[in-house]
Amino acid sequence: MVVAVILVAGMVAVIGICNGLVKGYARDKTFDTTDAIPHRTVGLLLGTAPITPQGAHNYYFDYRIEAAARLFQAGKINYILVSGDNHDRDYDEPTCMRDSLVAHGVPADRIVLDYAGFRTLDSIVRAKEIFGQDSLTIISQKFHNERAIYLAKSSGISAVGYNARDVARRAKYIKIHGREYLARVKMFLDLLTDKQPRFLGEKEETPF
Numbered sequence: 525m526v527v528a529v530i531l532v533a534g535m536v537a538v539i540g541i542c543n544g545l546v547k548g549y550a551r552d553k554t555f556d557t558t559d560a561i562p563h564r565t566v567g568l569l570l571g572t573a574p575i576t577p578q579g580a581h582n583y584y585f586d587y588r589i590e591a592a593a594r595l596f597q598a599g600k601i602n603y604i605l606v607s608g609d610n611h612d613r614d615y616d617e618p619t620c621m622r623d624s625l626v627a628h629g630v631p632a633d634r635i636v637l638d639y640a641g642f643r644t645l646d647s648i649v650r651a652k653e654i655f656g657q658d659s660l661t662i663i664s665q666k667f668h669n670e671r672a673i674y675l676a677k678s679s680g681i682s683a684v685g686y687n688a689r690d691v692a693r694r695a696k697y698i699k700i701h702g703r704e705y706l707a708r709v710k711m712f713l714d715l716l717t718d719k720q721p722r723f724l725g726e727k728e729e730t731p732f
Contacts, residue, residue, distance in 0.1 A: 542708040549677065550670035554685040558598035561661065561686055565732055567592060567601035568651050568683075570664040570672060571608020571617035571641050574624070583691045584665065584700075589621060591688035592663045593628035600686075601661055603634050603732045605651060607641030617641075636730050644668070644707075645714055646721035648675040654728055658682065665690050667704045671711055678715055 555561035569592045574585045595601050604625060608617025618637040626632050638655065641647035651657045662672045662685045669685030676683035691697060713719075 539705050539709055542712050543705055546670050546674045546708050546711075550673045550685065553673050553683070554666055554669050554687050556666075556687050558595060558600055558686075561595070561600055561684060563600050564659055564661040564684070565602050566651075566655075566657055566659075567595055567604045567661045567663050567686070568647065568657070568672075569604050569606045569621060569625075570644060570647055570662065570668060571606065571621060573609075573615070573617050574620050584688075585621070585624075587689040587691070588664055589624045589628060591686055593625060593630050595661065595663065595686050596630050596634070603636060603730075604630060604663075605636050605638060605655060605657070605660075605730075607638035607647035607650065609642050610639040611642065633731070636732075640721065640723045640725070642722050644672050645675055645711070645719060646723075648672060648679050648681065649721050650724065651676075652679045652681055653724060654726075655730055656727065660684075661686055664688055667701060671704070671708055675711060675715075 569588060572582060572585050572588065574582055576582045592604055596604060606618045606621045608621060610616045610618055618639050622635050622637055625635055638650055640650060651660060658681050660676065660681055660683045662669050662683050666687040669687060673683045673685055
């Protein structure tokens with residue numbers, strides 16, 4: 525019993541420390557309005573699918589698209605690098621996001637797709653190593669932006685985040701945000717073990 529209590533206390537402490545480090549570093553680097561955020565040439569839009577694995581509509585997708593389009597139309601980014609999972613022919617986050625961005629008024633020639641953004645770490649490292657970026661505006665929900673900004677620091681990228689609207693449904697909110705605490709612990713483990721993207725490949729030519 526005592527051992528179990530110690531283990532639980534230790535896990536809670538680790539989660540708290542990891543969360544505190546991420547939030548502390550990102551505290552002044554995420555923005556809710558286009559007026560306040562500085563201009564960067566490229567916005568990195570982190571991928572998600574329009575439909576959840578359970579077949580429901582994914583509002584995280586909608587809100588990220590709306591945020592990216594709003595940021596572009598405000599002149600705070602010139603290009604959008606869409607990084608997402610395309611692990612098979614029937615699952616293609618980048619293409620879905622590009623098509624939705626175009627429907628929201630973003631010109632197709634201002635959108636570049638990264639089909640190997642399988643995880644946030646992959647998206648960040650590939651933005652630097654494959655697409656040559658050392659300065660970015662990351663676009664996702666605030667909790668995701670905070671972790672991505674910390675990862676960017678570790679890759680030598682100066683990053684800020686533009687916060688997409690969060691999902692209001694209580695059950696979904698609790699599930700996603702609870703998972704984020706564990707994702708932050710996993711991030712530090714990945715950094716300590718020098719985890720690399722699943723696929724890196726050759727540098728790509730871009731218009732930016």
